[in-house]
Amino acid sequence: xxxxxxxxxxxxxxxxxxxxxxxxxxxxxxxxxxxxxxxxxxxxxxxxxxxxxxxxxxxxxxxxxxxxxxxxxxxxxxxxxxxxxxxxxxxxxxxxxxxxxxxxxxxxxxxxxxxxxxxxxxxxxxxxxxxxxxxxxxxxxxxxxxxxxxxxxxxxxxxxxxxxxxxxxxxxxxxxxxxxxxxxxxxxxxxxxxxxxxxxxxxxxxxxxxxxxxxxxxxxxxxxxxxxxxxxxxxxxxxxxxxxxxxxxxxxxxxxxxxxxxxxxxxxxxxxxxxxxxxxxxxxxxxxxxxxxxxxxxxxxxxxxxxxxxxxxxxxxxxxxxxxxxxxxxxxxxxxxxxxxxxxxxxxxxxxxxxxxxxxxx
Amino acid sequence: xxxxxxxxxxxxxxxxxxxxxxxxxxxxxxxxxxxxxxxxxxxxxxxxxxxxxxxxxxxxxxxxxxxxxxxxxxxxxxxxxxxxxxxxxxxxxxxxxxxxxxxxxxxxxxxxxxxxxxxxxxxxxxxxxxxxxxxxxxxxxxxxxxxxxxxxxxxxxxxxxxxxxxxxxxxxxxxxxxxxxxxxxxxxxxxxxxxxxxxxxxxxxxxxxxxxxxxxxxxxxxxxxxxxxxxxxxxxxxxxxxxxxxxxxxxxxxxxxxxxxxxxxxxxxx
Numbered sequence: 001x002x003x004x005x006x007x008x009x010x011x012x013x014x015x016x017x018x019x020x021x022x023x024x025x026x027x028x029x030x031x032x033x034x035x036x037x038x039x040x041x042x043x044x045x046x047x048x049x050x051x052x053x054x055x056x057x058x059x060x061x062x063x064x065x066x067x068x069x070x071x072x073x074x075x076x077x078x079x080x081x082x083x084x085x086x087x088x089x090x091x092x093x094x095x096x097x098x099x100x101x102x103x104x105x106x107x108x109x110x111x112x113x114x115x116x117x118x119x120x121x122x123x124x125x126x127x128x129x130x131x132x133x134x135x136x137x138x139x140x141x142x143x144x145x146x147x148x149x150x151x152x153x154x155x156x157x158x159x160x161x162x163x164x165x166x167x168x169x170x171x172x173x174x175x176x177x178x179x180x181x182x183x184x185x186x187x188x189x190x191x192x193x194x195x196x197x198x199x200x201x202x203x204x205x206x207x208x209x210x211x212x213x214x215x216x217x218x219x220x221x222x223x224x225x226x227x228x229x230x231x232x233x234x235x236x237x238x239x240x241x242x243x244x245x246x247x248x249x250x251x252x253x254x255x256x257x258x259x260x261x262x263x264x265x266x267x268x269x270x271x272x273x274x275x276x277x278x279x280x281x282x283x284x285x286x287x288x289x290x291x292x293x294x295x296x297x298x299x300x301x302x303x304x305x306x307x308x309x310x311x312x313x314x315x316x317x318x319x320x321x322x323x324x325x326x327x328x329x330x331x332x333x334x335x336x337x338x339x340x341x342x343x344x345x346x347x348x349x350x351x352x353x354x355x356x357x358x359x360x361x362x
Numbered sequence: 363x364x365x366x367x368x369x370x371x372x373x374x375x376x377x378x379x380x381x382x383x384x385x386x387x388x389x390x391x392x393x394x395x396x397x398x399x400x401x402x403x404x405x406x407x408x409x410x411x412x413x414x415x416x417x418x419x420x421x422x423x424x425x426x427x428x429x430x431x432x433x434x435x436x437x438x439x440x441x442x443x444x445x446x447x448x449x450x451x452x453x454x455x456x457x458x459x460x461x462x463x464x465x466x467x468x469x470x471x472x473x474x475x476x477x478x479x480x481x482x483x484x485x486x487x488x489x490x491x492x493x494x495x496x497x498x499x500x501x502x503x504x505x506x507x508x509x510x511x512x513x514x515x516x517x518x519x520x521x522x523x524x525x526x527x528x529x530x531x532x533x534x535x536x537x538x539x540x541x542x543x544x545x546x547x548x549x550x551x552x553x554x555x556x557x558x559x560x561x562x563x564x565x566x567x568x569x570x571x572x573x574x575x576x577x578x579x580x581x582x583x584x585x586x587x588x589x590x591x592x593x594x595x596x597x598x599x600x601x602x603x604x605x606x607x608x609x610x611x612x613x614x615x616x617x618x619x620x621x622x623x624x625x626x627x628x629x630x631x632x
Contacts (some may be wrong), residue, residue, distance in 0.1 A: 055525055088526035092544050099539075102530030153530060339539045 005064075006157060006189045007052060012061035013207035014047050020293075021047040023213040024061070029191065029206075034183050036192045036200040040126075040236070045193045047163060048210075052191065053159050054078045056204040065185075066156050081150035083161040085166070088144045089134045095121070095145055098128030102153045120152035123182060140171050160192045165200060176202050177337055185276035197237045201225060209233045215334065226285075229271045230361050232284050241289075241329045245282040245359070255359055261302055265354055277323045281360045286317065286332040288356035290347060291339055298351025304329065306346050316340040320348055371397065389603060400592065402576045411597040421598065424581035428562055430494055431577055435500035436557035442501070443553055444546075450509075450518040462509075469506040476502070477570040491573035499567035504557035511556055511617055515549025527532035548616045555613035556588030561595070 006150030009027040013020060022044040029035045037045035050056040052063060052202045063070045065079060081102075089097050099117045108116070114336060121127055137145065150158055163179075164172045180203045194200050200207045201221040208218045217229040228234035231242060245257035250263065255269040259282055267271035270280070292298055307328060308319035316339040318331045331350060333339035342348065388400070396406035415421060449455075450462050468476060477499065486496050523545070527537040543550075565579040572580060582598060586593040 007581050053529060055528075059453070076531050080529070082526070082529045084522045084526055086520055088520060088522040090523060090526070090541060090545075101527070102532070105531050105536070149526075149530065179589060 002031045004031045005029065006033070006066055007191070008064040009048070009052075010053065010062050010064070012048070012058045012063060012322070014044070014051065014056065015059045020213045022051075022058075025215055027208060027215065027218065029189060031189055032187050034180065034190045034192070034205045035204060036194055036204040037205050037210060038194055038197060038200040038206045038236075040195055042212075043208050043210040044213040045195075047160055047213075049082075049159050049191060049193045052157070053080050053082050073262070079156040080159055081153045081155040081157075082145045082161065083150055083163045085161045085163070087146040087166075089137070089142050089149075091134050093134060094130070095126065095132045095134065095137070098134060098145055099130075099148045099152050116152055117148075120148040122146045123151060123186070125178075139167055140175070143167065143175065147182070151182075152190075155188065157189045157191060160190060160264060162193055162195070162219055163192075165196070172199075179203060200218075201237070209236065211236075211266055226356075227268070228283070228360060229360050231281050231283070233357075234360055238284045239286045239330055241286065242327070243282045243284070243325060244279060246279050255280075257359060261322050261329075262300075262352075262354075262357060265357050265359075267354075267357055267359050270359050281362055283360055284329075284352060284357050286330040289329060289331045289350045289352050291331065291333050291337075291342070292351050293320070293337065298349075300352050300354055302329075302350050302352065304348055304350070306342055306344050306348050309340075309342065309344050311340050316342075318342060318348070322348065386603065389596055390600045392598045393593060395501065395593065398590055398593050400596070409413040411593040412601075413508045414594055415597060415601075418594070420576075421581060421594075424576045424578050427493055427575050428578040431496050431500060431568075432558045434497045435504050435561040436554045438497070438502035439501045439508045440512070440550060440553045443505055443512045444550065446505070447509055447512035447516050448542075451513055451519070452521075465509055466505050466506045473503070473566045477567045480567070481570045491571060493572065493575050493577075494569045495571040495573075496568050496577065500561040500564060503564065503567065504560050507556045507560055508553040511553040511613070512549050514617065515546040515552075519545065548619055552613040552617040555609045555616075559609045559613075563602065563606060 005028045007027070007029040008306060009025050009029075012022060012025045014022040025048060035148055037048060039045050047056060051058055051202050052065070052070075054070065054073060054077075057071075070078060090101065093101065096117055098122055100113055103116060117130065118127070121130060124147045126141065129141070131279065132141075134142075134145070143166075146163070158162050160179075164175050164188070167175060176199060179190075179192075192200070201224075204221055206218060206220055207224050209216045209224060211232050217224060217233050219227075224233065225237050228237065228240070234240040234242075243259050243261060245259045246266070247255065248258050249256040250269065253269055256264065256266045257280065258264050262282065262284075263284065267282075289302075290298070292301060302322055304320040304322035306318050307321045310317040310319075313335075315332050315334055318333065318339070319328050320331055321328045329350070363393075370391055391404070391485055393402040393411055393590070394407050394409065395404045396408045396410075446461075446465055450458060480499050480502070481491075484491070484498070489495055519542075524537050527541045528534070532540060563579060564577075565583065568577045570582070576584065578598070582595050585595045
């Protein structure tokens, strides 16, 4: 991966009448990066992807691919290729003909075309299936054909529109690993659209989280998960305990907050914090609260009472009522120390690292 | 109630089929009768009525005219049908349902009224009656059939297939040729065959709109005045019947195969 920007989205808005499907999006995606657009349906992620591909045009703003402005350039002349959600495999052609579809226009000599088709089929582990009919393929195979058909064009950017959503869970997890490996092997910029936070976290170099046509946060997976910029982002990426906090002081990049349960905390100022609010939200992930057994001691502890227990196989979720907090805390603990045996109603102490507490803009 | 139904339903179905097809079966039977009078018992078997057919110049002229009219009507109504079916399945526009209804209307309009109206309009426009005016009339009644077949070909057509083609570098025309047309080709062939069959058998419009050139149904109509010519007409009718049946069967087989490919059922006309 280099630092050279491959795709630049400059103030792109897409309106349908008064509805803004995408609102003033700004984004820079690097060469060779695996980038995900993550959000619930209707957040504008697919709209943005389709505008990069050239199937839709911005109402205002501009898109650059590899330094070239894309205004007025149709989809068939852009250096991008797409893996469609439905895969869009041509049903009247066999696997080999599907893969060579785009090559036909390049007028390569027959040997070169055949070599590139075979190379692409090999990249997606479909060697030898070139003669198979398009309607005789399984879901996973169809996806691989769609990938090969796009990769064989050697695009500068590969666009993937929810490519794994039609597959069952096992196959989906296997394809996540394969896609990531493939991207690192070919070194092409991949842009993935998904509503599955685990998929985005597992595969991406960076993620843009989107809500209601706006980009809420762009960062590495760990940062997005551990330091979500807003309550919405935190909520979308797994469980989060939210605690109301009063702002005591703002010092440059840090902020000091006072909460009833966790006391006084100094932490990084959230990006969206306006600076003059009297209160904000503090969050901690359920797995960052640890059950303290017997005489175990932690530097920072919070005490409460177990009011619910839910068993999930490898983990147990405890719901703990803490005096002074408006909502009980959710705690997840692996079961290797017997968290699944903690009785409901038992008093409990929870240890935490103050660094795990993150201030968020509402 | 159910028991009575189950006993009488097969009988009813049998009678229905007999009523529908018995007269049609008489056609080939009497066409191989040695006597010119269509009546049982048959006086003997012969193929002479068939053998005479190629030696009748007026019949060959009529067959040639029918072929020209049929091919022209089939090609033109299929081309118009492709445009209309694509517009109606692909786009949502104002008046879409109304336009679809108007295109399909000739199926149920009284044909004789359509024929007279067309005759008046064409004469007013200064056309002289010829095979060309017959073609115009036949296009009008073939389009509903073309539309039915073609709409089922275009429906269920995943739009992302065309986007995928564009994405892979193909131009709009190339996409239409390599993806859209290729995929609806079976429906197009089916539409051509069905339109041709409709045109071949059509009488009323041809009767009003033809000038001096007769089509096959007009020739048959003319022959019916002569009792001695009846066996020849029966032989010719038998050939037309078999030909039409074959064409429509082929068209339907092709249409179904195409429908299966785009996971779409519906629009069957036979």
